[in-house]
Amino acid sequence: MRKIIDNVIEAVIFMCGILSIVFVVLIFGFLFKEGFSFFKDFGIIKFITGQFWYPTSDTASFGILPLIIGSVLVTVGACIIAVPIGIMSALYISEIVPKGVRDVLKSLVELMAAIPSIVIGFVGMVTLVPFVRTLFDIPTGLTAFSGSIMLAFMAMPTIVTISEDAIRSVPWQYKEGALALGATEWQTMRRIVLKAAMPGIIAAIMLGIGRVIGETMAVMMITGNSARIPHSIFEPVRTMTAVIASEMGETVSGGIHYRALFAIALVLFIVTFIVNFIADLFLGKNKNK
Amino acid sequence: MSKIEIKKFNLYYADFHALKNININIEEKRITAMIGPSGCGKSTLLRSINRINDTIENVYTSGEINVSGENIYGDEIDVDALRRNVGMVFQRPNPFPISIYENVAFGLKVNRIALNKNIIDETVERSLKAVLLWNDIKDKLRKSALNLTLEQQQRLCIARLIAVAPHVILLDEPCSSLDPVATQKIEELVIQLKDRYTIVVVTHNMQQAARISHNTAFMFLGELIEFDKTEKIFTNPSKRETGDYVSGRFG
Numbered sequence: 001m002r003k004i005i006d007n008v009i010e011a012v013i014f015m016c017g018i019l020s021i022v023f024v025v026l027i028f029g030f031l032f033k034e035g036f037s038f039f040k041d042f043g044i045i046k047f048i049t050g051q052f053w054y055p056t057s058d059t060a061s062f063g064i065l066p067l068i069i070g071s072v073l074v075t076v077g078a079c080i081i082a083v084p085i086g087i088m089s090a091l092y093i094s095e096i097v098p099k100g101v102r103d104v105l106k107s108l109v110e111l112m113a114a115i116p117s118i119v120i121g122f123v124g125m126v127t128l129v130p131f132v133r134t135l136f137d138i139p140t141g142l143t144a145f146s147g148s149i150m151l152a153f154m155a156m157p158t159i160v161t162i163s164e165d166a167i168r169s170v171p172w173q174y175k176e177g178a179l180a181l182g183a184t185e186w187q188t189m190r191r192i193v194l195k196a197a198m199p200g201i202i203a204a205i206m207l208g209i210g211r212v213i214g215e216t217m218a219v220m221m222i223t224g225n226s227a228r229i230p231h232s233i234f235e236p237v238r239t240m241t242a243v244i245a246s247e248m249g250e251t252v253s254g255g256i257h258y259r260a261l262f263a264i265a266l267v268l269f270i271v272t273f274i275v276n277f278i279a280d281l282f283l284g285k286n287k288n289k
Numbered sequence: 290m291s292k293i294e295i296k297k298f299n300l301y302y303a304d305f306h307a308l309k310n311i312n313i314n315i316e317e318k319r320i321t322a323m324i325g326p327s328g329c330g331k332s333t334l335l336r337s338i339n340r341i342n343d344t345i346e347n348v349y350t351s352g353e354i355n356v357s358g359e360n361i362y363g364d365e366i367d368v369d370a371l372r373r374n375v376g377m378v379f380q381r382p383n384p385f386p387i388s389i390y391e392n393v394a395f396g397l398k399v400n401r402i403a404l405n406k407n408i409i410d411e412t413v414e415r416s417l418k419a420v421l422l423w424n425d426i427k428d429k430l431r432k433s434a435l436n437l438t439l440e441q442q443q444r445l446c447i448a449r450l451i452a453v454a455p456h457v458i459l460l461d462e463p464c465s466s467l468d469p470v471a472t473q474k475i476e477e478l479v480i481q482l483k484d485r486y487t488i489v490v491v492t493h494n495m496q497q498a499a500r501i502s503h504n505t506a507f508m509f510l511g512e513l514i515e516f517d518k519t520e521k522i523f524t525n526p527s528k529r530e531t532g533d534y535v536s537g538r539f540g
Contacts, residue, residue: 099346173381174383174386176379176383177384177449178385180376180377181396181399181453182370183369187399192385192387195385196386
């Protein structure tokens, strides 16, 4: 009897484990099927390098270059803001702050990750957007720049918590050795601790980027949603995710516009997959040491 | 002449009285050993001489430790400069996870001793030669220091110190993670270094203290029980506890 229960439980656990993999494969297969049929009709090169996204004109054009540039601009901007601040706060939390304060700070940062993106978008829209508009004296505050700032907020918790884990797992002996050679605290952090924690920090950055690329609601509300190639970060942009979210409702199931959105999703999926894969590589490297 | 004078030194970990009124004068360019059972405070005392204990929370001290005539617990002291002059080798070899070359160059760079590449190159070579490591590794200076054997790593840690030209070298059970052959080699190295540096070594290995040191301090329960010439400690100690410990009756 006990043997049977054992076998049943084992089978159930196996099913649960395999399910998540099955889902990923199914999603990928689905995206691939719809996207591929779109590529056959429209052409993949024209899709990726096309400068005009006019999905509903009489002669529809599905060029996602402006969307790619929009996503890249917002993501890079968010990274430029979030990475230095994130790493510095991770250093502060793990190395400088007294133990009691550290736990409070870390929980607060982790709590930040739980804020729904629509809330971040909403807060950004009513506070940051008008501020950016008056500060830079531009026609609208709904710009890639504003999007970057809000997304930086969303990437930061991931970057801080994972880098902090990496920094804290640097063996104490390294720090002691460096201090014993006459290095100052900051020299020790910069030359030894950060270097030793680097694989973990890169993984943290990658996971943060992954979150930013896939983010939809906040960017849709803040970046202005204009699918044109921007000339600076102070212009409105539209990201790949925002296009899918805002246009999916208007499409005819199975139509070319519908499939074009799937093709965008496929591109996004591949990009986030690569980013997460890189993160995994570095996290694995960290563990082997 | 004494290089290090410890006067009425007390140390507390929070409310645990770990070192009780220690008075000891350590001679220049000699090897001084500190022995005693685990938890007797010998490592704590050693770690007080370069103030690396400061990195632990809730450590309080009273009394003085004078190195080259200057009280290192005084208000004026520059702790980073102190640690450069009073180097330390730890129980487990702790080379940094960077290249062998960078390990030795680290101290030169952080202390701004040498910034010119040729001088750094020369110092790295000279330091690695001083610990008899140069011939084994001169072709893999750019490889990670973590690939070396434990004995080589410990040599590297000593080379890293020699590069910044300290006056004093503190060794905290430097052979406790090494096999007997490697231990013997490190001991030979330490003996070679005594002409140029004041060396203090903490060891739980009494034979090691007998083999390499001139003077030996015996500590027990946070107190310095006896401090004398090594031969005297091992052959004719004045205190009963010392005799019991060196003859293996406890500890």
